Amino acid sequence: MKPNRNVQGRRQRVAEKSLCEALAALDRPADAHALLQDLCTPAELQALADRWAVARLLDEGLPYRTIQDRTGVSVTTIGRVARCLTGGAGGYVKALAATR
Secondary structure, three states: OOOOHHHHHHHHHHHHHHHHHHHHHOOOHHHHHHHHHHHOOHHHHHHHHHHHHHHHHHHOOOOHHHHHHHHOOOHHHHHHHHHHHHHOOOHHHHHHHHHO
């Protein structure tokens, strides 16, 4: 029998909420880093860090090519981050505002 997509979607939302609560509950950046190291492979953690660096540089108004030169991230990834900044869920915008 094929799994019910609604049940899977609900489980995913509950799991994501729980993860977000765990991250938000941590007071120190070192603790958040430790959790991310435990959760992610080195490549996944690098991808997250790269996207965050791109978001910060886009927020500064730098052109894509300059960001690519500074970070080594592809123009495609830079474009994806830029789309999330303008039409995403608002996470980048809130995090950028909170870290200024």
